[in-house]
Amino acid sequence: MLKIENLHASIAGKEILKGINLTVGEGEVHAIMGPNGSGKSTLSNVLVGHPAYTVTEGTVTFRGKDLLGMTPEDRSHEGLFLSFQYPVEIPGVSMTTFMRTAVNAQRTYRGLPPLEAADFLKLMREKRALVGLDSKLANRSVNEGFSGGEKKRNEIYQMAMLEPLLSILDETDSGLDIDALRIVAEGVNKLHTPQNSVIVITHYQRLLNYIRPDVVHVLYAGRIVKTGGPELAQELEERGYDWLKG
Amino acid sequence: MKSDESNKEIRQLTEEKYKYGFTTDVATEIIGPGLSEEVVRLISSKKDEPEWLLDFRLKAYRHWLTMTCPTWAHLTIPPIDFQAISYYADPRRKAAGPQSLDDIDPAVMKTFDKLGIPLEERLALSGGMAVDAVMDSVSVKTTFKETLKEKGIIFCSISEAVREYPDLVRQYLGSVVSYRDNFYAALNSAVFSDGSFVYIPKGVRCPMELSTYFRINAAGTGQFERTLIVADDDAYVSYLEGCTAPMRDENQLHAAIVEIVVLDRAEVKYSTVQNWYPGDAEGRGGVYNFVTKRGHCRGVNSKISWTQVETGSAITWKYPSCVLSGDNSVGEFYSVAVTNHHQQADTGTKMIHLGRNTRSTIISKGISAGQSSNAYRGLVRVGEKADGARNYSQCDSLLLGDQCGAHTFPYMDIHNETAVVEHEATTSKISEDQLFYCNQRGIPTEDAIGLIVNGYAKEVLNKLPMEFAVEAQKLLSVSLEGSVG
Numbered sequence: 072m073l074k075i076e077n078l079h080a081s082i083a084g085k086e087i088l089k090g091i092n093l094t095v096g097e098g099e100v101h102a103i104m105g106p107n108g109s110g111k112s113t114l115s116n117v118l119v120g121h122p123a124y125t126v127t128e129g130t131v132t133f134r135g136k137d138l139l140g141m142t143p144e145d146r147s148h149e150g151l152f153l154s155f156q157y158p159v160e161i162p163g164v165s166m167t168t169f170m171r172t173a174v175n176a177q178r179t180y181r182g183l184p185p186l187e188a189a190d191f192l193k194l195m196r197e198k199r200a201l202v203g204l205d206s207k208l209a210n211r212s213v214n215e216g217f218s219g220g221e222k223k224r225n226e227i228y229q230m231a232m233l234e235p236l237l238s239i240l241d242e243t244d245s246g247l248d249i250d251a252l253r254i255v256a257e258g259v260n261k262l263h264t265p266q267n268s269v270i271v272i273t274h275y276q277r278l279l280n281y282i283r284p285d286v287v288h289v290l291y292a293g294r295i296v297k298t299g300g301p302e303l304a305q306e307l308e309e310r311g312y313d314w315l316k317g
Numbered sequence: 318m319k320s321d322e323s324n325k326e327i328r329q330l331t332e333e334k335y336k337y338g339f340t341t342d343v344a345t346e347i348i349g350p351g352l353s354e355e356v357v358r359l360i361s362s363k364k365d366e367p368e369w370l371l372d373f374r375l376k377a378y379r380h381w382l383t384m385t386c387p388t389w390a391h392l393t394i395p396p397i398d399f400q401a402i403s404y405y406a407d408p409r410r411k412a413a414g415p416q417s418l419d420d421i422d423p424a425v426m427k428t429f430d431k432l433g434i435p436l437e438e439r440l441a442l443s444g445g446m447a448v449d450a451v452m453d454s455v456s457v458k459t460t461f462k463e464t465l466k467e468k469g470i471i472f473c474s475i476s477e478a479v480r481e482y483p484d485l486v487r488q489y490l491g492s493v494v495s496y497r498d499n500f501y502a503a504l505n506s507a508v509f510s511d512g513s514f515v516y517i518p519k520g521v522r523c524p525m526e527l528s529t530y531f532r533i534n535a536a537g538t539g540q541f542e543r544t545l546i547v548a549d550d551d552a553y554v555s556y557l558e559g560c561t562a563p564m565r566d567e568n569q570l571h572a573a574i575v576e577i578v579v580l581d582r583a584e585v586k587y588s589t590v591q592n593w594y595p596g597d598a599e600g601r602g603g604v605y606n607f608v609t610k611r612g613h614c615r616g617v618n619s620k621i622s623w624t625q626v627e628t629g630s631a632i633t634w635k636y637p638s639c640v641l642s643g644d645n646s647v648g649e650f651y652s653v654a655v656t657n658h659h660q661q662a663d664t665g666t667k668m669i670h671l672g673r674n675t676r677s678t679i680i681s682k683g684i685s686a687g688q689s690s691n692a693y694r695g696l697v698r699v700g701e702k703a704d705g706a707r708n709y710s711q712c713d714s715l716l717l718g719d720q721c722g723a724h725t726f727p728y729m730d731i732h733n734e735t736a737v738v739e740h741e742a743t744t745s746k747i748s749e750d751q752l753f754y755c756n757q758r759g760i761p762t763e764d765a766i767g768l769i770v771n772g773y774a775k776e777v778l779n780k781l782p783m784e785f786a787v788e789a790q791k792l793l794s795v796s797l798e799g800s801v802g
Contacts, residue, residue, distance in 0.1 A: 119757050122749070147759035159754045163772025172768060173758040180759070212772065229758060 072097050072268050073118075073138075073237055078129035080117045086127070087113040089293035095237065098265040102279055102304060103272045105290035106312045111272045112156060114290070115241045119153045120146050134236070147173075148180035150236030154226040154243050161213035166225070169213045170195065170232050177233060198231040202258035220251035227258040238262075239270045244278040256281030276308035289315055347538065348405040354378060357507050360405050364476050364510075367483060377496035377506030384500045390634055390663040391692040391724055395568075397605070402570055403538040404508040447472055449513040449529040451542060459513075461525065470554075471516040472527050475543050478514035485516055489547055493576035493613045493640070501572040501607040501634075505541045509574065512542035517552035517583070526782055528557035531573075539570035546576070548583035550616065555586040557785055568596075568631060573608045581616030581643070586624070588781050589637075590789050593629035595796075598687075600659030603631025610637035611667075614646035614675075622649040623666065624780045626789040628796040631660060636694065638667035641675035641703075648677040651777040653789075655796050656689030656721070665695035665726075670706035670736070679710040682774050685721035686797055692724040699736040706736040714744045715773050717766070717797065767794030 078091040087110045095101050105111050117124045118131065120143035131138040133149060141149065161169065174194075175185040186194065199209055204224055214222050223243055230238055240259065244252055259282055263269060271282055279287075279301070287303040288295045289312070296315050297303065348359055357378045361371040386394070447461035449472065465472050471482060478486050496506035513529040531542060548554055558575075571593060577585050587610075596603025606629070612621035623637040639648025650666035668677035677697065685691040691714070699706045714723035725742050747769050755765035771778065771790050778786050778793075 121753055142761075143753065143756035144759050144761050147757055153757050155754065155757075159748070159750045161751055161754070161769055161772060163775040164768050168772075169755075169758070169760075169768065172760050172764060173755075176759040176761065176764070233758065 072099075072134060073270075074130075074132045075118075076130050078114075078117070078131060079127045080113060080124050081127055082113065082124050087124075087293055088117065090129070091290075091293075091295060093288065093295060095268050095270060098268060099286065100263065100269045100271065100282065100284045102282075102284035102287045103270060103290050103295075104274070104276075104287060104304065104307055107274065109290045110293045111274075111290055112241055115153055115239045115270075115272055118146075118239060119143060119151060144176065145180070147233070147235075148177050152230050152233055152235030152238045154223070154230060154238065154240045156242040156245060158214050158217075158222045158226055160215045160217075162215050164213050166209045166211065166213055167192075167195065170229065173229070174232060194232070198228060201261055202228045202231050203254055204228045219246040220248070220255075223247060223251070223255050224258070227255055227262075231258070231262055234262075235267065237268045237270070239272065240282075241272045242274065243271070244273055244275060252278065253281060276304045279304045291315055346407040347403050350403050351400045352378075352402070352404060352508065356404055360508055360510065363405065363407075364479070366479060369487060370479060373491065373496070374507050377503050378508075380497055381500070381503035381507055384503055386500055387634075390694070391690065391726070392632055392634060392661050392663050394605070394632060397570065399504075404541065405510055406538040447525055447527050449474060449527075451511050451513075451529060451531050465523070465525075465527075468521050468524065469518040470521060470523055471514065473514055475509075475512045475514045475545060478545075482514070482516070485547070486514065486545065489545055489576065489578050490543075491576075493578060493611050494574050494609050498609060502574055502609045505543060505572050505574045505609070508539075509541045509543035512544040512573070512575075513546075514544070515546040515554060515556065517548045517554045519549045520551045521549075522552070523554040526555050526557055528559065530559045531571075539572065541571075542573045544573070544575040545578075546585055546587070547578045548580060548585050548619075550581040550583060552580075552583045553585075555782060556588070557782065558587070558589045559592070568603060568605055569594075570605045571607070571630075573610075575608070575610040575637075577612035577621055579612065579614050579616060579619040579621055579643075579646075582618045583616060584620040584622075585612065586622045587612070587637070588785055589623075589625040589627075590781075590785060590792065591625065591627045591629050591633070592792060594631075595629050595660050596631040596658065598658045600631070600688075603660070604629065606630035606633045606635060608633075608635040610635065611640065612638070612648070613640045614643045614648065614672075616643045616646070617672075618645045619643045620647040620649075622647075622651070622780070624651040624777065625653070625664075626774075626777070626781070626792065627652070627654040627662060627664060628792050630662075633660075633662040633664050635664045636666055638669070639677065640669045640671065641677065641706075642671040643675075644672040645674045645676075646672055647675070650677075650679045650681070650695075651780045652681045653684065653774040653777045653793070654681070654691060654693075655684045655793060656686070656691040657796055658687040658689060660687075660689045662690070663692045663694055665693045667696040667698070668708055670697075670699040670703040670708070672703060674705040675703055676706070677708045679708070679712070680776055681710075681712045682777055683712070683714045683723050684717070684770060684773070684793075684797065685714065685723050686717035688720045690722045690724075692726060694726040694728075696728040696730065697738055698730040699733050699738070701732045703733050704735050706733060706738075708736075708738045710738075710740045712740075712742045713773070714742075715770070716744065716746045763794075766797055770794065770797055 073095040075091050075093040078088055080088040289297040357374050449459040459473050494502050496503050517523055579585050593604035621639050641648050648668050654662050654664050656662050681693045683691045693712045697708045712725050727740055752765050770793050
């Protein structure tokens with residue numbers, strides 16, 4: 072599904088990623104953990120093509136295609152999704168208009184006709200029910216006036232609508248109370264199938280109580296310094312990150 | 318957070334896409350360039366006008382001679398040679414006025430067809446919209462005239478109204494905008510050619526939208542149209558105005574006057590989608606749009622609502638205003654003004670509260686891109702007798718890129734202490750994070766800008782009649798595609 076080799080990337084001339092190697096297979100759930108400033112968010116931003124970051128070395132292939140050569144929107148159309156750590160507000164643009172534009176852009180890319188209004192609304196209702204999003208939220212402007220928990224749930228709802236093959240959840244647990252965390256995690260689990268993969272980026276272990284990873288990586292100072300099974304997350308929770316700095 | 322890559326993309330996307338820039342090759346009768354008392358007389362005689370109207374024109378012309386171009390606006394206007402402009406161009410056949418569609422030059426018909434303006438009634442959408450089509454200086458066709466007549470509604474060109482309903486025209490013409498009002502109003506009053514006349518009789522709600530479509534075609538000519546709308550007691554009408562012009566390297570002058578008179582409990586809703594040719598990306602050519610629009614709420618409980626979407630013109634100087642003399646009368650102004658490339662706009666409104674409990678609302682949304690300049694200028698005046706007057710103004714500016722300018726000039730002149738006047742203003746930019754969020758969801762940058770800008774302007778677009786709103790949304794996206802830095 073995803074193969075990252077020797078990835079180096081910088082922002083404003085400062086190198087943040089210093090040679091990342093990572094392979095994610097079909098249907099796998101990977102967790103990337105690490106202390107603040109280790110490069111977790113940079114990695115997710117680089118994968119989805121944020122223009123502020125520059126890749127200086129290395130390759131990334133997604134389903135056999137060169138990911139780094141694609142525009143951000145084409146990466147999305149190919150099946151890559153990022154649940155943002157800080158989803159932005161777009162005043163005056165309703166969620167319906169926003170998602171309809173997004174879904175139809177994806178369909179056009181894939182050679183499918185745009186969805187009829189009635190079919191689209193039906194799809195919205197189904198996905199809303201799946202992730203437990205209040206219909207009132209869906210009728211409001213994109214993220215405008217949403218609470219932290221509502222914004223994150225709205226991200227998962229968009230993920231449901233776009234049916235990505237690889238979803239990156241960037242600090243989805245930050246700012247969520249335990250109930251909101253459970254709802255968001257349940258949404259992610261419902262959407263997970265043997266065909267699609269998930270990368271969970273998190274600082275804390277608690278999200279991984281709800282979304283069970285197959286593989287856990289520790290990112291430190293721009294490199295993956297340790298890889299293990301789910302038990303590694305537990306160990307990090309108990310011992311912190313300091314013992315890995317060595 | 319900017320990158321050269323996205324700047325390049327932005328420049329590519331701001332390439333002009335003006336799709337109404339074609340010209341029509343049609344036999345046109347033009348009065349040669351220059352302005353003199355003789356030209357004024359010639360225009361009047363071509364239109365076979367009565368003596369009182371010629372007098373009106375001559376007074377205006379003589380007054381105009383004493384005036385100079387206004388310079389107070391936040392605009393850089395190159396000197397205009399008023400002797401180099403033709404003041405009259407008639408694209409009809411030579412034989413009198415057209416009596417039926419068969420008499421109109423097919424090329425003219427085709428022009429309006431191409432612009433999407435149906436001049437054949439059978440082609441109009443169900444529910445319908447009556448159209449007065451004005452090309453250069455004359456009205457070429459007014460649709461649904463007979464249907465409207467059955468309800469006593471008069472909808473025709475102002476030239477025809479002068480012939481057929483001289484008393485009505487004489488009573489109201491110049492009663493809202495005097496020829497002494499300003500330089501361009503004086504000029505228009507001297508040389509105005511065509512435009513629409515609307516009269517809605519007492520107690521009648523006009524059953525369809527009325528619209529005038531203005532088209533400049535001939536080169537080297539100015540368009541000086543004049544529109545007069547009168548809504549008698551308890552009447553209602555929704556009126557739409559659209560405009561386009563060919564792409565030409567020289568600038569063309571458009572100096573119009575719109576007057577609206579609203580009597581007791583009557584309401585007029587006036588919507589404009591202004592899409593005159595804005596000039597090219599380097600600032601060559603484009604229309605100078607110097608327009609005086611004013612409505613007078615003369616009656617009690619009367620209402621005027623202006624909605625404008627301004628995307629065109631090289632320079633816009635325009636302040637659709639309301640004089641609220643009737644007690645409890647209401648004035649509204651909803652505006653979206655877009656400037657891109659080297660366009661300049663100085664636009665806004667005046668709300669003059671004279672009657673008691675008069676209310677006004679101003680919502681202005683400026684969008685600036687490229688190297689353009691976009692100013693909101695508004696006046697709220699509350700007279701001594703206007704007890705209980707209320708105004709709410711909201712002026713927002715959205716900047717795309719860092720080379721454009723947005724300015725707000727709100728004036729308040731309050732002479733009654735019971736008045737409540739509120740003013741809010743914001744300035745914002747489309748952020749790279751907003752665009753990237755859209756990109757990540759699969760929405761390309763140009764569509765994302767369209768979405769964001771339409772979201773920003775939604776409050777105003779919602780005020781437009783349905784079909785117009787759809788048109789305006791597309792226009793906003795096209796005018797601004799990708800212009801973010």
